[in-house]
Amino acid sequence: MVKKVFFFTAAFLVLLSAAGMQRLESAGRRPEREEEAYEDVNPQPTGEVSGEVREIYMEAFQFEFDPAEIVVYEGEEVEITAVSTDVTHGLGIDEYGIDITLEPDQEEVISFIADEPGTYTIRCTVFCGAGHGDMQGKLIVLPED
Numbered sequence: 001m002v003k004k005v006f007f008f009t010a011a012f013l014v015l016l017s018a019a020g021m022q023r024l025e026s027a028g029r030r031p032e033r034e035e036e037a038y039e040d041v042n043p044q045p046t047g048e049v050s051g052e053v054r055e056i057y058m059e060a061f062q063f064e065f066d067p068a069e070i071v072v073y074e075g076e077e078v079e080i081t082a083v084s085t086d087v088t089h090g091l092g093i094d095e096y097g098i099d100i101t102l103e104p105d106q107e108e109v110i111s112f113i114a115d116e117p118g119t120y121t122i123r124c125t126v127f128c129g130a131g132h133g134d135m136q137g138k139l140i141v142l143p144e145d
């Protein structure tokens with residue numbers, strides 16, 4: 001009887017310390033790869049490459065850009081054909097000096113070289129209604145590896 005109690009106590013202690021070690025391990029774990037900075041990102045580049053140019057088609061409407069996120073590679077020449085399907089919007093990417101007005105149903109072509117990797121905000125630059133302030137998209141320039 002005493003032996004049995006001892007056994008269960010010992011087993012219980014072993015279990016406890018195993019659980020404790022696991023907790024310590026997960027608390028001390030660090031991100032394993034540097035690419036985790038891009039982990040919320042769809043790594044698939046957007047659009048099609050034609051010749052030397054990555055061509056992307058984008059629609060703007062209250063209060064979104066579609067696609068909301070575009071992904072390109074560093075060094076690529078990017079050509080965005082953008083159109084508003086409702087009211088007048090703007091398409092701005094501050095860091096790339098882009099600010100284009102999109103009149104309804106009129107395609108505009110925006111060209112730039114994606115020379116700096118990073119994540120940039122695409123924002124509507126023309127007041128377009130109640131949700132204007134939240135009308136944003138994202139440009140992700142993936143580093144060349």
Ligand SMILES: [Cu+2]
Binds near residue numbers: 126
């Ligand atoms: Cu707007």
